[in-house]
Amino acid sequence: MELRNLVFDCDGVSTSQADNGFLSSISLLNSEKAIQELLQQAPVQQNDDHLIEFSEALRTVAKALRRAAEGKAAAQAEAAEWKRKFELERERNLHLEYLSLDEDHRDADRRENLAGQSNKHVEQCCGSNGLCSHEVLRNGEADSDSKVVQDKYTRKASFKLSWWCKGEHSEQHKHDIVSFEKGNITTAERSSKQISLKWESDPQTVLILTKPNSTSVQILCAEMVSWLREQKKLDIYVEPRVRTELLTESSDFNFVHTWKDDNEITLLHRKVDLVVTLGGDGTVLWAASMFKGPVPPIVPFSLGSLGFMTPFYSERYKECLDSVLKGPISITLRHRLMCHVVRDAAKNEYETEEPILVLNEVTIDRGISSYLTYLECYCDSSFVTCVQGDGLILSTTSGSTAYSLAAGGSMVHPQVPGILFTPICPHSLSFRPLILPEHVTIRVQVPFNSRSHAWASFDGKDRKQLRPGDALVCSMAPWPVPTACLVDSTNDFLRSIHEGLHWNLRKTQSFDGPRDT
Numbered sequence: 001m002e003l004r005n006l007v008f009d010c011d012g013v014s015t016s017q018a019d020n021g022f023l024s025s026i027s028l029l030n031s032e033k034a035i036q037e038l039l040q041q042a043p044v045q046q047n048d049d050h051l052i053e054f055s056e057a058l059r060t061v062a063k064a065l066r067r068a069a070e071g072k073a074a075a076q077a078e079a080a081e082w083k084r085k086f087e088l089e090r091e092r093n094l095h096l097e098y099l100s101l102d103e104d105h106r107d108a109d110r111r112e113n114l115a116g117q118s119n120k121h122v123e124q125c126c127g128s129n130g131l132c133s134h135e136v137l138r139n140g141e142a143d144s145d146s147k148v149v150q151d152k153y154t155r156k157a158s159f160k161l162s163w164w165c166k167g168e169h170s171e172q173h174k175h176d177i178v179s180f181e182k183g184n185i186t187t188a189e190r191s192s193k194q195i196s197l198k199w200e201s202d203p204q205t206v207l208i209l210t211k212p213n214s215t216s217v218q219i220l221c222a223e224m225v226s227w228l229r230e231q232k233k234l235d236i237y238v239e240p241r242v243r244t245e246l247l248t249e250s251s252d253f254n255f256v257h258t259w260k261d262d263n264e265i266t267l268l269h270r271k272v273d274l275v276v277t278l279g280g281d282g283t284v285l286w287a288a289s290m291f292k293g294p295v296p297p298i299v300p301f302s303l304g305s306l307g308f309m310t311p312f313y314s315e316r317y318k319e320c321l322d323s324v325l326k327g328p329i330s331i332t333l334r335h336r337l338m339c340h341v342v343r344d345a346a347k348n349e350y351e352t353e354e355p356i357l358v359l360n361e362v363t364i365d366r367g368i369s370s371y372l373t374y375l376e377c378y379c380d381s382s383f384v385t386c387v388q389g390d391g392l393i394l395s396t397t398s399g400s401t402a403y404s405l406a407a408g409g410s411m412v413h414p415q416v417p418g419i420l421f422t423p424i425c426p427h428s429l430s431f432r433p434l435i436l437p438e439h440v441t442i443r444v445q446v447p448f449n450s451r452s453h454a455w456a457s458f459d460g461k462d463r464k465q466l467r468p469g470d471a472l473v474c475s476m477a478p479w480p481v482p483t484a485c486l487v488d489s490t491n492d493f494l495r496s497i498h499e500g501l502h503w504n505l506r507k508t509q510s511f512d513g514p515r516d517t
């Protein structure tokens, strides 16, 4: 009787496959569950060969059903990847559209703002070895209505990015990293060397972001605002909380701008030439999270305890800002990850929640649940592994020195493009962390047969619950975070791991004692 029911269920599944083109994983997993229950109920006797054979056959069916369910998840991952590609393509097209529109503005700008200056370098624009600010900061939205917005463009300082190759002054820049001459494959010049930012017109607007509840930060902020206004004649933006603090101190600060609602924050990247952060790494993360698209260059001053991403000394702020405003400056282009939560209830893969951009990492963990997390992971359309443990961290290389490091991941130079795949307390002896290439899309699926929910958090904030059937899809975001370097990307990185973590600090062995003769 039970056998007949089961065969009927399996038939039902294959009919729906024929009708719909792919299997419903809920019904598959229900069938799998039914098989498991049946196996437990069936009075299997060690000495009854038929029953043993029968239970083996059922196990094989259960495995096949699981594989089919995994197939569906792979198809979903592929759909998400196509969606991402489509969005990038759309972004690119809108951007090209903008370039032609922006050309007129820049012509007017050049005449007004750069009168008397040689505009040779402006005309050649990006040339062969650089990138212009409108390419970094433009987010591709169609500006149908706004003359106001266009007026704001003309106020923005433009800059040019270039890569140091064979010394700073070399004009040579190679995009190809591999040459193929006479049948020999040779690695040629690498393209992503130290990046240098050169202003093409003077920066005019600075946004200052500060760590809350700190008296020393508040005092420095007031000093810096006055200096930038009086000595540098800049427009200053701060958060509404900070404007209130400044006005409480003195009504002279009423020249400081802020915003009234969050919608205005989405336009900030069009007004702001430079962002200054006063705080620790958390304030840099906060600054990055305010920009859902392109991010203006950030100058991070250290007023926290660790400061991996905050190389500038606050005591020397005038000197530092002087040289940043003059340029050129070395910058680190920090990659971000774009994360989509795809709900099982969504009608299709395109129906995702608002993407969330992270500078450090997205973590999928067990939250308050006391069960192991059970997560199925796919990289593009390939199955990677199942995570059984406390969770998984998908980290940028900038985030490699944060939570991922604590979970046993490698430390990676922030300019290396890649996604770190680091398990948190895996219940397995052989689960080593991975580093995956920048171009992949990773999908972390909470399977239907998971015992518990999982929780995703983004740079340590904004926890979202993932129920069985939900997934988190993650790929490299098109908008990096440019942070100014004190010296250069490598020097700053090495200094931060030496000073922040005391990396490989050991007393030097004494000279005397046994030695090779």
Ligand SMILES: NC(=O)c1ccc[n+]([C@@H]2O[C@H](COP(=O)([O-])OP(=O)(O)OC[C@H]3O[C@@H](n4cnc5c(N)ncnc54)[C@H](O)[C@@H]3O)[C@@H](O)[C@H]2O)c1
Pocket (backbone or CB within 6 Å): 280, 281, 282, 283, 285, 304, 306, 307, 308, 309, 360, 361, 398, 399, 400, 401, 402, 403, 404, 406, 458, 459, 460
């Ligand atoms: N076990 C852990 O190590 C652990 C646990 C939770 C969160 N975190 C990290 O905290 C980050 C959030 O930082 P926050 O300042 O808002 O929270 P927070 O105030 O709790 O500070 C966390 C600590 O992580 C340091 N940190 C942040 N980003 C870093 C980076 N890229 N490299 C090296 N250290 C870094 C900060 O300086 C700070 O000391 C998360 O993105 C996560 O990486 C770490």
Ligand SMILES: Nc1ncnc2c1ncn2[C@@H]1O[C@H](COP(=O)(O)OP(=O)(O)OP(=O)(O)O)[C@@H](O)[C@H]1O
Pocket (backbone or CB within 6 Å): 209, 210, 211, 212, 239, 279, 280, 281, 282, 283, 284, 285, 286, 303, 304, 305, 306, 307
């Ligand atoms: N402008 C801001 N508004 C709201 N919250 C902020 C802002 N800037 C920073 N934060 C939050 O304040 C917390 C502490 O910030 P931050 O890490 O910069 O200082 P810190 O803890 O003193 O530094 P460190 O971690 O190096 O000791 C972080 O959780 C961060 O998200």
